[in-house]
Amino acid sequence: MIKSFANNQSYIVILIPVFVFLHMLLDHYFPTFSMLAIGQENLWNIDFGSIDPLLSKTAAFIFICINALLLNFVFNTLEFYDKFIYLPSVLYVLIVFLFPISLRFGEDLLGHFFFILSFYHLLSLRQNDDARNNTFLSGLFLGAAATFLPVYSSFIFIIWFGVFTIRPFVLREYLLPLVAMAFPFLWVILVNPFFLDEFFIFDSMLDFSRYGDFVIFLPHIAIVLLTLLANKKILERRLKSSIRYKRIMAITIFTLLFSVALSVAIFILFDSYFYFTTAVVILPFILPYAYLNVKHKWLPNILFYALIILNVVKFLL
Secondary structure, three states, X not given: OHXXXXXXXXXXXXXXXXXXXXXXXXXXXXXXXXXXXXXXXXXXXXXXXXXXXXXXXXXXXXXXXXXXXXXXXXXXXXXXXXXXXXXXXXXXXXXXXXXXXXXXXXXXXXXXXXXXXXHHHHHOOOOOOOOHHHHHHXXXXXXXXXXHOHHHHHHHHHHHHHHHHHOOOXXXXXXXXXXXXXXXXXXXXXXXXXXXXXXXXXXXXXOOHHHOOHHHHHHHHXXXXXXXXXXXXXXXXXXXXXXXXXXXXXXXXXXXXXXHHHHHHHHHHHOOOHHHHHHHHOHHHOHHHHOOOOOOOHHHHHHHHHHXXXXXXXXXX
């Protein structure tokens, strides 16, 4: 299976909706994991919890598939690797399955969708091309993501870091994303005039207490090990790669570190584990390297199947 996703075999994407459907099916027969998510904080005053369960699951199914395929499109279009592969899609699916946000439609999946679009336009910047269009669109989509999950507003620093890394200094290219980011909030204020009061209330929670440490620590160990293996390969690849590749990888790794650091800070200050979900859309740009042209495949392969097993076992506990 891993070999198929690591090669240019387009038919393999059929398995993405199959995996998502099977995940939903397990929740239908063992409906406990989806109950672990608590709270909503989108600024549109949308009550996602009141959506009909079938409609909510259908929308979640659609957006998980869209996000997975969109990540794959960005990875391949921006040439993170020499040939088309489909590992980013399947890794996104396996990681998002670890969170109950994968079983109902909510601001989290919408936040992922808009952040991927923002990240795509950021990484599309080129040193010698006019950057106004991409910086504006990156800020606009990030603003849309922040209206659903306000924590994304802090990722404006990612855009500025990306512009700084790729482009010579032009002041308007730092101001444009900030201006564009404000546009979605002009619409938010029409339905929620007091949205600023809710902007820094981190009240979304994930309650894993009924599982003990199992659901938290084992997946984290697997993902940390995969990240270390991938980073080793990335460092080797950087020695022989173009300047552009080095820059977009620097932005990607910085984004992951920023997301994790921010999530840890929120966890310490607000006792909420929920915001680690922001890293779910960044890891698929890094983890595929744990499987690409590696000599010793047994460890990453074991970790891949361990994630699949964990995503099944969690329903049975």
